[in-house]
Amino acid sequence: MNFTMEEAIELLERTPKTLESFLVGLSDNWLQCNEGEGSWNVFEVIDHLIEGEKHNWIPRLAMILQEGESKPFPVFDRFSHLNQYSESSIEEKLHEFKTRRTQNISKLKKLIASDTQLEITGFHPSFGVVKIRELLSTWVVHDLTHIAQIVRVMAKRYKEDVGPWTEYLGILKN
Numbered sequence: 001m002n003f004t005m006e007e008a009i010e011l012l013e014r015t016p017k018t019l020e021s022f023l024v025g026l027s028d029n030w031l032q033c034n035e036g037e038g039s040w041n042v043f044e045v046i047d048h049l050i051e052g053e054k055h056n057w058i059p060r061l062a063m064i065l066q067e068g069e070s071k072p073f074p075v076f077d078r079f080s081h082l083n084q085y086s087e088s089s090i091e092e093k094l095h096e097f098k099t100r101r102t103q104n105i106s107k108l109k110k111l112i113a114s115d116t117q118l119e120i121t122g123f124h125p126s127f128g129v130v131k132i133r134e135l136l137s138t139w140v141v142h143d144l145t146h147i148a149q150i151v152r153v154m155a156k157r158y159k160e161d162v163g164p165w166t167e168y169l170g171i172l173k174n
Contacts, residue, residue, distance in 0.1 A: 003137050005112060011143060012101065012105055012143065020094045020098065040149070042153070043093065046094060055074075061111055068121065068123075069129055075125050117132060118133040118136070119133065151171070152171055152174075
């Protein structure tokens, strides 16, 4: 097992800064491109990350600590952000994400005082018994997944334009 709280927090703290550095100041053509029907653009990915900060990671952690396996935690609607309309700029969305993430990391540090707590189990509505360690590892990998998604979607915007170099650009092949 590779998980440590310190390393998880290192990455979780950097995600808002990484996204801000990469996305602020880009044209809407970069921010609104997607991979076709049913895929998300940058705005939608950031909205999804915000929803996770509100309704997924810390609420589920708190529920595991309070309820253990006695009660499944609520289903997280991974698509709820698509039903909301927002005229917020990318800067405003990233600021909200950064603020919520900072608050959640602070809560995480207060809720988990020792490594022994990482083995406490809760009940996921689809997966069954899960450990806090698994939930927190998933939070980290979830961030990395969506960073990769943003980069992939933006790269594919130029897929036709790179011509024969597509052969050497692995990001354009999937």
